Amino acid sequence: MGLKNDDRVVDVKLTDNNQGIILTTKAGYGALYSEQEVSIVGIKAAGIRAVNLKNDELVSLNIFNPLVSSSLIVISEEGGVKRIKIGDITPCNRATKGTLLYKNPKSKIIYVKDSVIVDNSQLITVTLNDQTSFEFKATDYNNANLEQKPSVANKLTANQVIDDVYINSPISTSDYLEIFKQPKEHTLLDDFESDEVETTKNKAVVKVPKKTEPIKYEKISLEDILKEDDF
Numbered sequence: 669m670g671l672k673n674d675d676r677v678v679d680v681k682l683t684d685n686n687q688g689i690i691l692t693t694k695a696g697y698g699a700l701y702s703e704q705e706v707s708i709v710g711i712k713a714a715g716i717r718a719v720n721l722k723n724d725e726l727v728s729l730n731i732f733n734p735l736v737s738s739s740l741i742v743i744s745e746e747g748g749v750k751r752i753k754i755g756d757i758t759p760c761n762r763a764t765k766g767t768l769l770y771k772n773p774k775s776k777i778i779y780v781k782d783s784v785i786v787d788n789s790q791l792i793t794v795t796l797n798d799q800t801s802f803e804f805k806a807t808d809y810n811n812a813n814l815e816q817k818p819s820v821a822n823k824l825t826a827n828q829v830i831d832d833v834y835i836n837s838p839i840s841t842s843d844y845l846e847i848f849k850q851p852k853e854h855t856l857l858d859d860f861e862s863d864e865v866e867t868t869k870n871k872a873v874v875k876v877p878k879k880t881e882p883i884k885y886e887k888i889s890l891e892d893i894l895k896e897d898d899f
Contacts, residue, residue: 670712751806751810
């Protein structure tokens with residue numbers, strides 16, 4: 669993908685040409701439309717304008733199946749959480765600002781850190797800069813209307829900042845240990861069958877290589893060979 673100036677890739681999703689798209693911005697706007705509005709372009713192309721980001725910036729890209737009931741979870745920079753039914757968000761045309769997902773209080777502007785689309789069974793994990801985290805499910809929060817602001821159930825301290833948001837659990841190197849495990853080195857002893865000889869209790873088990881029996885050959889005459897049907 670061709671990037672210009674200070675552009676950066678926010679997210680990548682794999683779709684099947686039947687998904688819905690919702691882009692969430694830092695100022696709290698959500699642009700929802702069909703993926704069929706997105707033209708297919710070449711690898712080196714810069715892509716199409718997906719949302720109007722005047723005085724704003726994109727924080728997340730999500731896709732969803734329009735035939736499946738799901739929720740959009742909006743997480744603010746201060747740890748506030750808001751659950752919104754996808755059906756409550758008005759679809760818009762591509763390259764517009766979209767729908768405001770909450771109403772800012774007059775005293776302070778709320779900025780979005782991230783948003784995810786989940787079903788009722790999925791666990792959401794929020795990791796912080798001090799290596800701590802908190803978890804919740806969509807069902808821990810009631811569906812809120814577009815006027816309500818995110819509710820802060822996990823208030824962050826002055827030094828805490830949200831690092832990332834995961835669905836189900838963070839990716840860990842321990843999940844891939846089996847994939848990268850080195851195979852056992854083959855030795856000559858592996859060619860022998862071994863018998864375990866157990867001695868008395870509390871003594872070690874000794875493995876003794878089993879001797880290979882010599883192969884015995886039977887004498888055969890030319891007459892025997894000529895009698896074979898396949899000759």
